[in-house]
Amino acid sequence: MTLLDVRNLRVTFQTETGPVQAVRGVSFSLGRERLGIVGESGSGKTITGRAVLRLIRPPGRVEADAMVFDGQDLLHATDREMRALRGKRIGMVMQDPKYSLNPVMTVGRQLTEGLRLRDGLGRADAGAKARAALEAVQIRDPDRVMDAYPHELSGGMGQRVMIAMMLIPEPDLLIADEPTSALDVTVQAEVLSILDALVRDRGMGLIFISHDLRLVARFCDRVLVMYKGRIVEEIAARDLMAARHPYTQGLLNCLPRIGGPRTPLPGLDRSGAWASGGAP
Amino acid sequence: MTGSPVSGNRAFVLAGRIGLGLGSLAITILGLLLITFLISRVVPIDPVLSIVGERATEAQIAAVRAKLGLDLPMWQQFLIYVRDALTGDLGTSIRTGEPVAAEIARYFPATLELATLGTIFGTLVGVPAGVLAATRPGSLADQVVRVIGLMGYSMPVFWLGLIGLLVFYGQLDWVSGPGRLDPTYDMMMQFTLTPYTGMILIDSALNGAWDVFGNAVSHIILPAGLLGYVSMAYISRMTRSFMMNELGQEYITTARVKGMPEWRVVWVHAMKNALVPLITVITLSYAYLLEGSVLTETIFAWPGLGSYITDALFAADMPAVLGGTVVVGAVFITLNMASDLLYRLVDPRARA
Numbered sequence: 001m002t003l004l005d006v007r008n009l010r011v012t013f014q015t016e017t018g019p020v021q022a023v024r025g026v027s028f029s030l031g032r033e034r035l036g037i038v039g040e041s042g043s044g045k046t047i048t049g050r051a052v053l054r055l056i057r058p059p060g061r062v063e064a065d066a067m068v069f070d071g072q073d074l075l076h077a078t079d080r081e082m083r084a085l086r087g088k089r090i091g092m093v094m095q096d097p098k099y100s101l102n103p104v105m106t107v108g109r110q111l112t113e114g115l116r117l118r119d120g121l122g123r124a125d126a127g128a129k130a131r132a133a134l135e136a137v138q139i140r141d142p143d144r145v146m147d148a149y150p151h152e153l154s155g156g157m158g159q160r161v162m163i164a165m166m167l168i169p170e171p172d173l174l175i176a177d178e179p180t181s182a183l184d185v186t187v188q189a190e191v192l193s194i195l196d197a198l199v200r201d202r203g204m205g206l207i208f209i210s211h212d213l214r215l216v217a218r219f220c221d222r223v224l225v226m227y228k229g230r231i232v233e234e235i236a237a238r239d240l241m242a243a244r245h246p247y248t249q250g251l252l253n254c255l256p257r258i259g260g261p262r263t264p265l266p267g268l269d270r271s272g273a274w275a276s277g278g279a280p
Numbered sequence: 281m282t283g284s285p286v287s288g289n290r291a292f293v294l295a296g297r298i299g300l301g302l303g304s305l306a307i308t309i310l311g312l313l314l315i316t317f318l319i320s321r322v323v324p325i326d327p328v329l330s331i332v333g334e335r336a337t338e339a340q341i342a343a344v345r346a347k348l349g350l351d352l353p354m355w356q357q358f359l360i361y362v363r364d365a366l367t368g369d370l371g372t373s374i375r376t377g378e379p380v381a382a383e384i385a386r387y388f389p390a391t392l393e394l395a396t397l398g399t400i401f402g403t404l405v406g407v408p409a410g411v412l413a414a415t416r417p418g419s420l421a422d423q424v425v426r427v428i429g430l431m432g433y434s435m436p437v438f439w440l441g442l443i444g445l446l447v448f449y450g451q452l453d454w455v456s457g458p459g460r461l462d463p464t465y466d467m468m469m470q471f472t473l474t475p476y477t478g479m480i481l482i483d484s485a486l487n488g489a490w491d492v493f494g495n496a497v498s499h500i501i502l503p504a505g506l507l508g509y510v511s512m513a514y515i516s517r518m519t520r521s522f523m524m525n526e527l528g529q530e531y532i533t534t535a536r537v538k539g540m541p542e543w544r545v546v547w548v549h550a551m552k553n554a555l556v557p558l559i560t561v562i563t564l565s566y567a568y569l570l571e572g573s574v575l576t577e578t579i580f581a582w583p584g585l586g587s588y589i590t591d592a593l594f595a596a597d598m599p600a601v602l603g604g605t606v607v608v609g610a611v612f613i614t615l616n617m618a619s620d621l622l623y624r625l626v627d628p629r630a631r632a
Contacts, residue, residue: 050533053537055533055536055537079542083539083540083541084539085539086536086537086538086539087537087538087539087540088539091537092533092537094530094533094534095530096530099529099530099531100530100531100533100534101531101534102531102534102535102549102552102553103531103553103627103628103629104552104553104556104626104627104628105549105552113538113540113544114538114539114540117540117544118539149628149629151628151629162534165534165538166537166538
């Protein structure tokens with residue numbers, strides 16, 4: 001069953017030097033599976049994720065031949081319909097909890113505001129649900145965390161709070177935009193395994209956006225490789241080593257391997273025709 | 281994770297902050313008194329001469345000098361000055377022979393009333409205007425707020441005041457003219473009503489004298505509106521820039537991803553953060569108005585602190601000028617401290 005279908009997505013930003021296309025004709029579809037989107041900075045992967053949630057604010061412009069989520073047309077949905085989808089059916093975890101959590105509201109208020117405002121739950125019921133969500137992301141002292149402000153939490157803790165917040169309404173699709181890039185290497189694995197287990201248990205769709213090809217390959221079923229606003233290669237994660245596109249091969253080869261031969265790492269060879277950003 | 285302090289600990293920290301704040305308040309006020317004291321000793325106005333006149337004998341001069349304590353060593357004079365100031369004795373006005381403190385107690389409520397009303401106007405209009413401009417940058421609303429704000433910045437206050445009087449008092453007769461009350465009501469106020477605060481709006485309301493209240497409103501509305509306009513120009517500009525900054529933050533995206541309605545994103549999520557610097561802006565603009573805006577008070581014949589200090593200055597009445605300066609300084613310090621406390625209440629990061 002298709003959860004999300006995107007056809008020929010284009011995102012344009014007006015700048016002083018004229019329009020810049022950040023995403024130019026991206027198509028993909030997604031069931032209840034895990035889709036990775038990989039690419040270097042500026043490849044359009046984050047913008048693609050945000051366009052799905054219609055979070056691109058004017059003067060940015062989103063166009064597509066089709067963008068359908070579970071039978072609902074996202075391109076022509078009203079603001080009210082979009083608000084009902086966001087949070088409730090599609091969630092998003094952002095890169096750095098230092099910035100993505102409101103610094104002057106307690107964690108508890110941020111966790112419960114959706115439940116109280118949207119679902120009309122009382123303070124006690126909402127609090128109980130929020131504590132359960134914190135326990136689900138393996139926070140052992142949910143009461144203390146509920147009363148804490150974001151600056152009182154470590155990065156790993158903050159990102160778990162963020163994941164808990166997005167999973168409370170039990171969405172069908174979660175977009176994780178570099179969810180571990182801002183974290184210490186030591187807690188990255190922990191946060192990832194929590195995210196992985198929750199997504200697997202609840203059978204939701206996942207779009208995992210990252211610049212780390214190997215990481216994505218480990219967590220996803222399928223990988224889209226983006227370059228300059230286009231998808232240059234779509235490949236099953238298990239076939240990654242057989243990637244044909246020179247950009248994908250370049251991304252794979254630019255990482256050192258422990259115990260591997262100590263030869264200089266190859267730079268990305270951008271001499272091919274693909275590098276100019278033309279049609280793949 | 282780093283340990284989050286338990287709530288009892290938080291209260292303790294806050295109490296410590298207040299104690300520290302009071303300590304620094306004392307030091308600042310001592311510094312203020314030192315400066316006014318030094319000014320009074322270096323200005324080329326001899327307090328003795330201005331009391332005894334030019335034809336006094338040596339003996340008379342010496343007697344007055346001793347009476348004023350001017351024959352004592354400097355440090356002793358300063359201690360006496362500090363002791364007097366702290367017990368509410370700011371000296372005696374040369375012009376009127378009355379205690380400066382009593383005079384200021386009469387003039388200051390007029391300024392307090394005007395400045396408070398002006399700040400309320402400025403905040404009630406300026407903050408929503410700034411938010412409106414910030415949520416629709418480049419729109420017609422934004423341009424209108426910008427132009428109105430720019431006029432508030434750049435038009436001289438005395439000109440706006442004169443035009444205001446000409447139009448709303450002279451031509452349209454919607455409001456009353458200069459002064460705090462019409463003479464009849466002024467007499468009523470002075471002779472039949474109990475003064476509680478010296479602020480006519482509050483006193484007349486407490487006395488239930490609604491005709492006096494109405495007359496006071498018709499007098500204060502124009503000067504308060506004028507000061508409110510000037511502070512609105514500043515507050516709306518600042519609100520716009522603070523809100524623009526907050527609305528571009530990632531936690532705003534989070535709130536939208538959670539499906540929060542736009543009013544909540546703007547007025548709860550962004551505003552709670554914008555409020556932190558905004559508190560400082562509003563208190564500073566309030567303090568500025570409380571210094572007594574000389575031009576406004578002159579045009580509207582408003583017997584406030586600004587007029588008092590100006591008149592004292594022209595009469596070379598140094599005790600009155602310095603007494604006024606001490607009061608202005610104390611008001612400024614107090615408001616600064618209040619803004620500091622409010623700031624901590626709003627921003628949890630400043631509490632730790």
